[in-house]
Amino acid sequence: MVKIAVINGPNLQLLGRRKVEVYGHVTLDTIEARLREVAAECDVELTFFQSNHEGSIVDAVADAAAEGCAGIVMNPAAYTHTSIAIRDAIEGVRLPVIEIHLSNIHAREEFRHKSMTAPVCIGQIAGLGADGYEWALRALVRHIKSKN
Numbered sequence: 001m002v003k004i005a006v007i008n009g010p011n012l013q014l015l016g017r018r019k020v021e022v023y024g025h026v027t028l029d030t031i032e033a034r035l036r037e038v039a040a041e042c043d044v045e046l047t048f049f050q051s052n053h054e055g056s057i058v059d060a061v062a063d064a065a066a067e068g069c070a071g072i073v074m075n076p077a078a079y080t081h082t083s084i085a086i087r088d089a090i091e092g093v094r095l096p097v098i099e100i101h102l103s104n105i106h107a108r109e110e111f112r113h114k115s116m117t118a119p120v121c122i123g124q125i126a127g128l129g130a131d132g133y134e135w136a137l138r139a140l141v142r143h144i145k146s147k148n
């Protein structure tokens, strides 16, 4: 079965409690539960990983490739705007990655407008709240199936 990694970056474990006016009330557990339903519908298997540490996210990208994942849905959170290491990891594994943000990073502070990681992803979804994870997964599955 096609395997897809879902990787979440720093502070996303706080979803549902953190800046709810920006990120909403949905928790990461609820997002993962919804993604499991979508995965069952699409006949793919998911692995979930969240870390507040840049190097652990770099490792998770490499692990996804080593474990035979066919692609990654990733919210690098604040590391989106700073991490050359995560960008290089994505580029290095040559897996299709869709970057997702709950908020519309392009409509927020200027420092959030730049994504270090988006140029090495196949696409980015931003501003659709927690539902964005579902659209990212569906888009990635369609992309992977179109290549097989």
Ligand code: DQA
Pocket (backbone or CB within 6 Å): 010, 011, 012, 075, 076, 077, 078, 079, 080, 100, 101, 102, 103, 104, 105, 112
């Ligand atoms: C975020 C946007 C980032 O700028 C921010 O640092 C986050 C969450 C989002 O999902 O909207 O932590 O990635």
